[in-house]
Amino acid sequence: MMKSIGIIGAGVAGLHLGLQLRQHGIATTIYTNRTPDEVADGRVMNSVAHMHVTLELEEDLGINHWTEDEYYYTHHYHYNGWGEQRTYQGQFAAPSRTLDYRIYLPRLMEDFTDRGGVIEYRDLEVADIQDLSEIHDLVVVSTGKGEIGAMFPKRPDKSPYDRPQRKLAVGFWKGVERCDPNGVGVSVVPGVGELLAIPMWSFTGDVMALLFESVPGGPQEVLTDQRYADDPAAYKQLTLDILKEHHPTVFERVSLENFRLQSDKDILQGAFTPVMREDYSRLPNGKFLLALGDVHLTMDPVQAQGANSTAYSARVVGDAILEDDVFDERFMKKVASRRSERLEAANDWINTMIHIPTPPQIPALFSAMVDNQALVDEFTENFNHPIRQIDLLASEERVEAAVNRASA
């Protein structure tokens, strides 16, 4: 049987799936509302790090075009706001990669059409999706965080929050020195929030993505609330003041002379409520839609899991499409069951980290890592392995067990 698959959205979700299907010659159309040029010329959307498990998926897909050293990092440089001794570093078993998605996604769109995939540029509404389900054997919805996601019911058991737990502000800055060996600064300060200083590769080469994750009501949230565009100079000064006061290990790498945003498009300010939705929904015509990516699971970016989980999920979906010809409820349930353990683990891990107040095992873990290299390396490497991570930190008892095991 000749299968025909429709995918809505050309983010990492839609493209990873589409590229895998094209590797196997399956007729695939991606419907999306932004051209590669619009993505490349657009505002920054995120500051994504791909862990080595994701890079392995990209190797299989034949899409790792970015092999030079400057795209990769190997360490996490912690600044721990709890306790006396405050700095330590963890090492990954294999490097992670950071690349501006405005470079990454347009290149993958090109790969997809080079492989015979079709991209149709349309701004779809919920009503259009039923029409597409008549044309294709299966329609996968991967439109990200927008309204279309509401076609899939929210799962109350896996969506514990009714409001954002962090307010976000991310800018791509010049004038912040990389660490050596290259790595992400992870600065965690109680009552303030987190700062991730991510060495990113962008249009001008080396930039530092400063992702401020601010506790609502805390001293850092002004970086989300005060609009950059209203007064760029004041915003830059505010950023420096907050770095100096709360994140000294990042501040000491700033060159005051060179510190500036890469461009006015390189800042994103906002907040969203994390949500996990049902894997699939049934249309009035009896056909099923499958959710993929942020539509299915939107997590706070504090531990870099959204796109990595999405790439994993796309592979599960792709493999299931390859082995099956019928896209009925049985198919939907099969996909749901195969991907649930890892996706739910990532969701539980992130929702533990951002809980207000911080659960007691988190400061216990962060403080124990100060002088336990095996533990900090395990925590770091587990950014690849959400199931192991939630096993490590789901409760005080689990953290205590991990500390003992790593000390042995």
Ligand SMILES: Cc1cc2nc3c(=O)[nH]c(=O)nc-3n(C[C@H](O)[C@H](O)[C@H](O)COP(=O)(O)OP(=O)(O)OC[C@H]3O[C@@H](n4cnc5c(N)ncnc54)[C@H](O)[C@@H]3O)c2cc1C
């Ligand atoms: C600040 C920040 C930092 C992050 N850092 C990391 C990280 O380090 N590691 C990590 O793994 N994840 C990270 N993430 C999460 C990651 O960015 C997302 O999980 C991932 O990009 C989601 O991909 P997606 O394909 O599901 O959605 P999207 O990338 O949002 O793609 C949606 C697609 O659908 C299209 N579309 C939307 N609506 C319509 C419509 N109505 N009609 C037609 N097309 C439509 C869009 O144009 C787009 O092509 C971060 C997120 C943020 C905000």
